[in-house]
Amino acid sequence: EEIVFAGVGKTRQELTYALQLGVAWINVESSGELARIAQLAQALGVHPRLALRLNPDVRADTHPHIATGHAAAKFGLPIAEAEQILSAYRPERDPYRIEGVHVHIGSQLHSVERTVEALQAALSVIERFPFLRALNLGGGFPISYAGEPVPSIEAFAAAVRPLLAGRQVRLLLEPGRYIAAENGLLLVEVQYVKHTNSGTFYIVDGGMTELIRPALYSAIHDILPLRQSDAEPTLAHVVGPICESADVLRTHVTLPPLHEGDLLAVLQAGAYGAVMGSTYNARPLPSEIVLEGDSWRVARRRQTWQDLLREEDG
Numbered sequence: 128e129e130i131v132f133a134g135v136g137k138t139r140q141e142l143t144y145a146l147q148l149g150v151a152w153i154n155v156e157s158s159g160e161l162a163r164i165a166q167l168a169q170a171l172g173v174h175p176r177l178a179l180r181l182n183p184d185v186r187a188d189t190h191p192h193i194a195t196g197h198a199a200a201k202f203g204l205p206i207a208e209a210e211q212i213l214s215a216y217r218p219e220r221d222p223y224r225i226e227g228v229h230v231h232i233g234s235q236l237h238s239v240e241r242t243v244e245a246l247q248a249a250l251s252v253i254e255r256f257p258f259l260r261a262l263n264l265g266g267g268f269p270i271s272y273a274g275e276p277v278p279s280i281e282a283f284a285a286a287v288r289p290l291l292a293g294r295q296v297r298l299l300l301e302p303g304r305y306i307a308a309e310n311g312l313l314l315v316e317v318q319y320v321k322h323t324n325s326g327t328f329y330i331v332d333g334g335m336t337e338l339i340r341p342a343l344y345s346a347i348h349d350i351l352p353l354r355q356s357d358a359e360p361t362l363a364h365v366v367g368p369i370c371e372s373a374d375v376l377r378t379h380v381t382l383p384p385l386h387e388g389d390l391l392a393v394l395q396a397g398a399y400g401a402v403m404g405s406t407y408n409a410r411p412l413p414s415e416i417v418l419e420g421d422s423w424r425v426a427r428r429r430q431t432w433q434d435l436l437r438e439e440d441g
């Protein structure tokens with residue numbers, strides 16, 4: 128009832144599952160996907176509700192890896208192609224209902240202007256095809272990782288509200304990071320302290336396999352030592368154990384002198400953290416602990432080496 132199924136490369140198997148389950152929306156990203164949905168829906172005798180994901184060709188103000196709404200991106204339908212689909216759509220003939228449009232121009236958006244442009248593009252499509260009654264504006268609402276200024280959620284609301292006023296359009300949102308990021312941290316333990324000509328390296332037991340954002344996006348996460356210290360802080364690099372030079376949690380961070388066994392909290396790891404984890408370098412996935420009030424529980428047990436080998440054959 129509440130599930131929106133999004134993704135640029137939905138397989139037949141995934142679509143069949145979604146169609147059998149009867150999810151609320153499937154967001155269609157290409158003509159090929161629409162044809163595939165039509166075929167599967169006909170075979171299954173279902174009549175799914177669809178939104179067309181538009182590529183409004185706006186360049187989101189964010190890291191290029193997470194900008195998804197410009198023409199060179201793989202995501203969504205160019206407006207002209209979406210309008211062709213909508214012109215050709217015949218509700219009485221087609222085995223699906225196209226009832227909405229979707230835009231998601233990127234994640235960790237540093238300005239509201241591009242979102243407004245995307246919304247304007249989506250609204251112009253809705254105006255041409257008034258049977259479209261829903262507009263999914265995606266996610267992208269940012270958090271401040273290391274004190275950098277980002278637009279507030281209220282700034283996004285203030286910017287889009289006037290454009291939506293008076294319209295009979297249902298607004299859907301898909302915030303991810305904004306909800307989850309601050310609610311998780313990665314706990315790591317210092318294994319070795321290495322002094323080199325390039326500075327001090329704290330080599331810890333977690334890295335890009337647990338939190339890939341610094342390696343993938345040059346992201347900066349706050350790092351806090353768990354033990355308070357009065358010692359003079361110094362500049363250091365906190366790095367993981369993996370055999371990649373990109374396996375860095377944070378460079379040039381000011382920390383008190385640390386020793387083997389000290390614990391560090393890498394903050395804002397609740398979004399795009401564990402879910403982007405991998406077992407590269409034969410590293411079992413760590414356990415996940417949920418804190419509820421004063422109590423805690425293991426929400427996911429630590430993987431073992433046996434777990435890693437279990438699926439292997441021969």
Ligand SMILES: Cc1ncc(COP(=O)(O)O)c(C=O)c1O
Nearest residue numbers: 231234235266267301302303304
């Ligand atoms: C289609 C879609 N909607 C929403 C989101 C959530 O984005 P954010 O975490 O930036 O809010 C994503 C993230 O990849 C996405 O691909």
